[in-house]
Amino acid sequence: MKPLRIGLAGLGTVGIGVIRLLRENAESITARAGRPIEVVAVTARDPKKDRGEDLSSLRWYSNAAEVARDPNIDVVVELIGGSEGAAREMVEIGLSRGLPVVTANKALVALHSETLTKLSSEHNAPLLYEAAVAGGIPAVKLTREGLAPDRLISVGGILNGTCNYILTAMRESGRDFSDILSEAQEKGYAEADPSTDIDGWDTAHKLAILAGIAFSPIVFDSLPVLGIRDVQGIDLQFADELGYRIKLLGMARSKETGKIEAWVRPCLVPEKAPIASVDDVFNAVTTLGTFSGPMTISGRGAGEGPTANAVVADLIDIARGNELPIWGKKHSGPAIRCLPLTEVESAFYIRLVVRDESGVMAAITSVLRDHKVSVHHVSQQDAQSGQAYVAIVTHPMSEQSISAATKALADLDVVHNEPLTLKIEDSLQ
Incomplete structure (x- = not known):
């Protein structure tokens, strides 16, 4: 069986983990992939560094771009990191050559989604990135x-x-x-x-x-x-x-x-x-x-084992011929903008540091009433130096309204420091 030949850039924790996993589990990986998977070409900052694995049989290159241009590889694996520079160049060269590319680079995929989608589509080259999100979780x-x-x-x-x-x-x-x-x-x-x-x-x-x-x-x-x-x-x-x-x-x-x-x-x-x-x-x-x-x-969500496992899972998919568009479906339009937070509604938690004296709660209540903030719960804990912590839980309201209310609370003489406002995410029950 002809092996799936890998050109890999980045021999840090994850890169060495990929090589170790492919070697130690070679028999079972071959059985699942239908063919052997082997790293044949690599690059790293320090070729002489002892990484705990024998890398003498591999072709060494001075940079990631040269690995991606190697005519005797079937897949490009980018494990350098960073959204620009060598990582981006390597991935774009691989896709432009029509080669499948595997990356653990979340920033690259997130920030350059349109460019990578276009290259992948134009050259019929799959881009797989299981290791970019949540490590070993699929x-x-x-x-x-x-x-x-x-x-x-x-x-x-x-x-x-x-x-x-x-x-x-x-x-x-x-x-x-x-x-x-x-x-x-x-x-x-x-x-x-x-x-x-x-x-x-x-x-x-x-x-x-x-x-x-x-x-x-x-x-x-x-x-x-x-x-x-x-x-x-x-x-x-x-x-x-x-x-x-x-x-x-x-x-x-x-x-x-x-x-x-x-x-x-x-x-x-x-x-x-x-x-x-x-x-x-x-x-x-x-x-x-x-x-x-x-x-x-x-x-x-990270570490040598979980992340290397995710990279190799993508390589097994490629060996099997399981290829999908980058986003699982074809996208013809441009990326879309997220809804502004001002249009999002939620219940909120507000934490205040206030002077520990009479009349404070009346002043806070007055501001909340003026901004039509409906209060569900109030709690207080005493602090040192004449201060107290106040926690307020609101009923659902718009982010725009809560922002205006907390700004007004911050302007009160009895409120020290900036209020902290956190969203309450009840929908995950």
Whole structure:
């Protein structure tokens, strides 16, 4: 049997994991793929580095573009990362040659969806990216293939393990964000520069991909993104008291108008919802379909084993001849813009730091009344130095109205700091 010959760029944790998996499970992979799958050409920054695997039999190139141009490969595998530069060049060269391309690069797929879709279509070259979303969870296959007959109403979930670990540890320990972030960096769960994770961009890239499969490719710049920097320990305490958990969610929904509501933000999720119990570095993907109903799957969202497994699963599909359009269906139109948040309605959680004195609640109530905010619940916890924390849960209302109300609350003399407003995502019950 002629092997499927792989040209691979990037010999970091995942790249070496792919080579190790293909070698250690060669017999079973060949049986499932119908032919052997072998890495034959590679590139990496330091060819002399000891990576724990014998790579002497492979063809080495000085850069990723040369690997993609190798005339004796059948598939291009890009594991460099980054939305521009060598990674983008390699993927575009591979597609332009008519070769199948496999990538774990969520930023590249999310930010350049139109270009990649055009190249894939023009050259009849499939682009597979299971490893780009939620690591070892088959999120792409579930959405693109498993739920292909259904009409999805929503897709999304907990798509970043770093943020989920931080929020879980804050809740369990009572410590604040900065302490837990430092701990996550020491354990290797967070990068030295954690901004891509904690500011929500990693989640946003993954959500854009899932939304593209479930509904239509979206204009990435229209996706509202908010991270977890402003969430404090007191918010997790209030959430527990109210019967919720706080999770960084990325969610996309199809509206009856044909528009797509999509956003990334920390939310209060009912503690009985399946996704609420997904803790630590685990990810979870949740879908809702008209026929399939609600579904939630969870697992490790990163790491050598889960991500390498996802890459090789795509290679097995290629070996079998299972080829799909990038988004599971043909798209002729341009990417569409997400619905503005001002048009989104929800219940909200508002946390205030106020002076601990009489008359404070009357002032807050007056502002909420003036902005027609209907209050469902109010809770208070005393703090030090003459301050108190106040948590307010509203009935459903527009994002535009809650924004105006919180701005007015911030202007009160008795309110210290900026109010924190979190969406309450009751629909995931």
